Amino acid sequence: MNTRKLKVVCMGDSITEGFGLGDNASVYYPSVLQELLGDSYQVFNKGVSGSCATNTKLSDGRIVGYPYPRLPRYQEGLAVRGDIYIVMLGTNDAQDGRYDEEEGQDPCSILTDYEPQFTDSLQRIVDDIRRCNNDAQIYIVKPAPILNCIWRKHQQKYLDKLFPHYDELVQANDNMILLSVYDAFKSYKENPLEVLYQADGLHPNADGARMIAETIYNGLKENM
Template structure:
């Protein structure tokens, strides 16, 4: 009888331990720039797309906003993501999933260099893949630029240079690609300042991400 009680105790203990370990939600880190951070929103902590994504995915997920306004994938730029605290936050989280949405600020005249962008973006991928356990990484194409005069963001560079490079890196590294460019075509009203999706635009963006992540 004592042996049976001991067996039951250890069985319950193991089940409890397993339940505790498996109850950790899927951790998602959203790497990006001001669009990720929720710039221009009245309550960005509530309406930035990572927060909306967190609500859409539900209890089994925990989404953390690791966006920083002005950030670039380029190491040598006016404001590189490599020099932001947010990149350290990503490592501290040890996320299961990372979404990378960079490239918009890289298009600025003083920043852009196609060869360095490809090299530095690849380096960012490699750096995040060094996290243990290895996260799943989604590469996101930038949102279209509707006003080429705002913020020195060059829409033609985003469309014809940034996007092809990100596509090529997705193929090279066998990483899933999330297209945030085409779904926004014809939806300039969602991006009132020409660059940053407003609250409704962020919600639209979050739905696209949620659909891809749940597949």
């Protein structure tokens, strides 16, 4: 008798997609999560590098940032009608494009200006998931810390401002669980935290990706 596999959809940005980890997808966090969960589960990697939760159109018709909900892989993730959704966004919402230019800053790249809307941006993603599968269990994940990033627009102080929004979202929704990759990384004591990162100070390396997968795996097992 065939037993249906539980479908796990990983939504997110470059950290989910596996940016900088080479062509060996087995080291990307969703692949490691598949390994940990075993054959009873099917894990889908629907991460898109550069994407953000913020989904705002300016009065001139231009779009702020690179909104994940406007991308094909987002629609693919919804179409899976997963049993479990893991949503880890925010790293690209925590950037201030004013650091990219000395003058004439482009409002489309200043995502920190839209921080007050972050809960609503995530809520719209949650609502889309519910429309596809109202019974899906949703995990909202606080992303990894931002270290001394080579791109000055990315700074931890901007991510800090987003953290209360994750708590607000989870408190407002049923069948939703908050996990924190941020806390898992910050509690890492074996070596300096930098050993879990690529040289850019933003993207976790293979060891960091495994820690993300293990953190999410532990969260899933505690709630099943």
